[in-house]
Amino acid sequence: MAPAKGVIHMSNIIHPFEAPAGDGMENDVIEAILTRHSVSPKRVAKPGPTRAQVKTLMATAAAAPDHGKLRPWRFIEFPESSRTALADVFETALRERLPNADSEALSRARDKASRAPLLLGLVLRLNRTADVPHVDDQLASGGAALQNVLLAAHAMGFGARALSGQAVRTQAFRNALKLDDDETFLCFIAIGTPTSAPRRNARPAPESLLSQWTG
Ligand SMILES: Cc1cc2nc3c(=O)[nH]c(=O)nc-3n(C[C@H](O)[C@H](O)[C@H](O)COP(=O)(O)O)c2cc1C
Structure with missing residues (x-):
């Protein structure tokens, strides 16, 4: 049976000691990354x-x-039953940032809580005083965890997007989520079934990303 489109098969993952042939573009994992x-x-x-x-x-x-x-990050799920409470938090966060926000802006802020069937939050808990691993390494680990989830959701056929927004840095939001002092809410990850054709951003030319150090 032909494999379902968008589903990655383990047999297509290149294993150690198997020199990859060609440019690798025919590989399902690479196709998922590129699409x-x-x-x-x-x-x-x-x-x-x-x-x-x-x-x-x-x-x-x-x-x-x-x-x-260190696993310097964790995820929070916002189930459907929590979305009204999350809308309240978004409203309070906007009032904190913009005390004169009008009812339309408050309603737009609230609406963000109800979008996407699966809503995850990614929280970084960085040890900023550690020499090893440096905080940059920890941040990169969080970014990699984020990308893995975005990519896996795409490979499963879902649409996903990372979204931070200004609310996540407010005290109201931090308090509502009971974030520890060393924790930062990096972003939401909104995931669901796409309802429209893909809109892909142009990507930089691969050659533009690489230089060679020649000593
Ligand atoms: C941590 C993080 C937070 C983001 N927050 C926002 C956001 O609040 N609003 C927004 O429009 N895009 C945000 N983005 C960018 C989008 O998620 C997305 O990556 C961007 O629109 C490029 O689209 P692409 O992934 O198809 O290339 C964020 C990206 C990251 C990595």
Whole structure:
């Protein structure tokens, strides 16, 4: 049976000691990376990932490189039952930032809580005083966990987007999520079934990203 489109098969992962032939472009994993694009939470609907798929998404996050095995990040899920409370938090956060925000702006802020069937939050807990692993390494680990989840969601056929927004830095938001002092809410990850054709951003030319150090 032909493999379902967008589904990565383990047999297509290049294993150690198998010299990859050609330019690798025919590989499913590489194709998934190259075709991944963000999908706005406004352009996704139910169904979201099943519980088993959510578990797989977390397993992909756990596969992120992690210097010193600190796992300097964690995920929070905002289930459907929490969305009204989250809308309240967004409203309070906007009032904190803009005390004169009008009802339209407050309503737009609230709406953000109801978008996307699966809404995750990615929290960094960085040890800024450690020499090893340096905080930059820890930050890169969080970025890799984020990318793994975005990519895995795309490979499963979902649309996903990372979104921070200004609310996440407000005290109201931090308090509501009970973030520790050393924690930063990096972003939400909104995931669902795409409702419109893909909109892909142009990517930089590969050659423009690489230079050679010649001593
Ligand atoms: C941590 C993080 C937070 C982001 N927050 C926002 C945001 O609040 N608003 C926004 O429009 N894009 C945000 N982006 C960018 C989008 O998620 C997306 O990467 C960008 O639009 C490029 O689209 P692409 O992934 O298809 O290349 C964020 C990206 C990252 C990595």
